[in-house]
Structures are given as structure tokens and as C-alpha cells.
Amino acid sequence: MGDTGGASAPSPQQARARASAITSGRSVPDARPSPTCQLRDLFDRPRLSPGQRRIAQYLIEHLPEAAFLSITDLADRVGVSQPSVTRFAAAVGFGGYPALRERLQSIALGGRGTAPAEEYRGNELQAAVDAEIANLTNLRHDLADADRVITTGRALAGSTPLTVLGLRISGSLAEYFAYAARRVHPDVRLVTRGGTVAYDALLQSRAAGGSWVLALSLPRHAHETLDAVRVARGAGLRVALITDLALGPVADAADVTFATGTGSRLVFDSYAAPGVMCAALLQAMTDADPERTHARLEGYEQVADQHQFFLRD
Structure with a gap:
């Protein structure tokens, strides 16, 4: 160019x-x-x-x-x-x-x-924050029509098991999503290793009755993420994707794509908007089945109190 x-x-x-x-x-x-x-x-x-x-x-x-x-x-x-x-x-x-x-x-x-x-x-760090503020502003505009998020959250909540896929740099947000989703969903399976390990996990999820995968693909996009998404689709799983671009090979392979900007001002990317997008889908999952959500959260709090998971305020 x-x-x-x-x-x-x-x-x-x-x-x-x-x-x-x-x-x-x-x-x-x-x-x-x-x-x-x-x-x-x-x-x-x-x-x-x-x-x-x-x-x-x-x-x-x-x-x-x-x-x-x-x-x-x-x-x-x-x-x-x-x-x-x-x-x-x-x-x-x-x-x-x-x-x-x-x-x-x-x-x-x-x-x-x-x-x-x-x-x-401002300095370079403030410029990075300004860029992330712009990403969040754009995400807020996109969420004005929340129907797609609500519909996808309902579908993820109804998939048992639910597989969460995040390879390489995307693994940290995948872990966050899976950790929170387990509080309100009975069977969440996290996949953070690519290749045949990912293929095996996806095929097992489908064989166990799973219907959806929540995949994350953030820059720089890995070939193995695209391969895993294609394997999931080939096995009959549907894929909801959180990524930074609405167009591209991984987005084209997914069923539903939520594109949010990533911060690229610093040497390593920052992910404020994709993190909020994850939280929005988690919220939609909790709203999809309020009774199950309430029961699971109450049960978790009882276990947490019994075993003293957290410090007292």
C-alpha cells in the first residue's frame, strides 16, 4: 500500500x-x-x-x-x-x-x-488510555441494539456443555469468561491449547451434547484458532466469536461475530472493549435462565463461605 x-x-x-x-x-x-x-x-x-x-x-x-x-x-x-x-x-x-x-x-x-x-x-500512556476510551465508546454505540447479544447469550446458556476457546494471547480472556460462566452454567469446558488437543476437546464437547462454542481471536490472530473454529463448525457446533475485526477468515468461519476494537498504542495490546463484550455476553447468559442462575450463585456462595474462599471485608 x-x-x-x-x-x-x-x-x-x-x-x-x-x-x-x-x-x-x-x-x-x-x-x-x-x-x-x-x-x-x-x-x-x-x-x-x-x-x-x-x-x-x-x-x-x-x-x-x-x-x-x-x-x-x-x-x-x-x-x-x-x-x-x-x-x-x-x-x-x-x-x-x-x-x-x-x-x-x-x-x-x-x-x-x-x-x-x-x-x-498527554504522554504515550495517556494516549493509550484515550484510544481505549474510543474503543469503549464505539462498543457502547454497537450495544444500543442489544438483541444479538441477548439472543447469543441465551444460546450459550442453553448449550451443555459450553466450550470456551482462546489460544495464545486470547487465552487470558477465555479463562476469565470460563471462570465466570461456571458460576451460572453447569458444564463449561475451557480450551487454551491448539492443534489436535483443541480438536479432541471440541469433538468431545459435541459428542456430549454441546451445541455452541464461545471463541476469542485477538491480534495477532493464530492459524490454529482458525483451524479450531473450522473443526468446530465441521463437527456441528455453532461458534460465537469475539474478535477485533468484523471481516477476515476467522470471522467468516463463525456463526456470530462481535467485533470490538483493541488497544494498539503500546508494545502489547490492551483489551478493554473485548473484556466488556465478554461481560455483556455473561450478563445475557445469566438473564437467560434466572432460576438456574440464582440457584447456582446461592450454592456457590454457601460453598465459598464454608471453605472460606475469600477474605472478610
Whole structure:
């Protein structure tokens, strides 16, 4: 994918400032975003690997010098190989490192803009939080029509056993979902190992009467997740998928897909929105069978008190 260039749309802050100037009769300079903001926009790609994000962070933090480094020097400074830098340039939309360096130099020499009030003043960690807030805002909008979540939660609640599949990085959210689901569901089977181990677990679940799988596929998406979803479908299981993209091989293989954004500002992804999506499906499961939910939660609390699972407040 080539460098498209072009002017960016004004930020909400810029738009408000200009609107205020119009109503008050003042003139406002047409400020460009700061170099840091421009680089964040340029590198905001959820498909960047952890190594590629290290390169992005180095460029953001050392732009005045880094924009003029050779590919060899940049690779040495970051501690990666030259091919890694080339792949990074392609991943952020350039034909090669020279084209990326030309853009970096343009940003570095363009200054910080003419309106300090328009500049983003947070650090990289705050930018990561802002990105997650945007993901949660988008999820809130998607959940305005909750029928699909309610219907899927009812289907998951009715599947006995219910299989929860999460491989590699997706395993942590799969464990969370399975742990909570066991409080309200009589038979939840967690699968966090791929290959034939996953196939065996899925086939056993189907043979035992299971009808649904809750699968998680978060970046970077594993081939073995796609293979496991296909095995599940081939065995007659239906698949509800929580992932970051509504389109793609894994989403295409699932019966129902809930796409939520993941945080990609830091070296490793963060999963605020997928976590809330898991909680929403768990809520739908509890609402699907209130009597069973109440009985199981009451029984669990009695066992927890008897064996003192938790500290007293």
C-alpha cells in the first residue's frame, strides 16, 4: 500500500476553536497537529507486531534525530534487523523505508504547528488510555441494539456443555469468561491449547451434547484458532466469536461475530472493549435462565463461605 498523503481533517478541538472564533469575530490560525500527534495517527495500526511497535515508539520519542537516520542506524538504535524496519515501513503504508523516512523528515521539519492550545499534551500512556476510551465508546454505540447479544447469550446458556476457546494471547480472556460462566452454567469446558488437543476437546464437547462454542481471536490472530473454529463448525457446533475485526477468515468461519476494537498504542495490546463484550455476553447468559442462575450463585456462595474462599471485608 503506497503513501497516500493529503491533508487531515481538523480535530474536534480545532473545530470547536474555529467555531468559537467565528461567533466571536476572532481569527484563528489554521494550525496543523503536532509532530507527535501526526506520528500517532501514522502508526496507529492494530496489526503491528510488538517489534514493530518498538520501532514506532522510538520514532515518536526521537523524531528530530531519527527522521534522518539510515535504515542501518535506525535498526541498530532500536535493536532490530534491517528487514524488520522494511516490514515496518510496509505495515504503516509505505513502499519502503526511503518513503517512510521522507515522510518523517517532512513531519520533523514542519514544526509543532502554530496553536499550542490545539496540541495533544498527554504522554504515550495517556494516549493509550484515550484510544481505549474510543474503543469503549464505539462498543457502547454497537450495544444500543442489544438483541444479538441477548439472543447469543441465551444460546450459550442453553448449550451443555459450553466450550470456551482462546489460544495464545486470547487465552487470558477465555479463562476469565470460563471462570465466570461456571458460576451460572453447569458444564463449561475451557480450551487454551491448539492443534489436535483443541480438536479432541471440541469433538468431545459435541459428542456430549454441546451445541455452541464461545471463541476469542485477538491480534495477532493464530492459524490454529482458525483451524479450531473450522473443526468446530465441521463437527456441528455453532461458534460465537469475539474478535477485533468484523471481516477476515476467522470471522467468516463463525456463526456470530462481535467485533470490538483493541488497544494498539503500546508494545502489547490492551483489551478493554473485548473484556466488556465478554461481560455483556455473561450478563445475557445469566438473564437467560434466572432460576438456574440464582440457584447456582446461592450454592456457590454457601460453598465459598464454608471453605472460606475469600477474605472478610
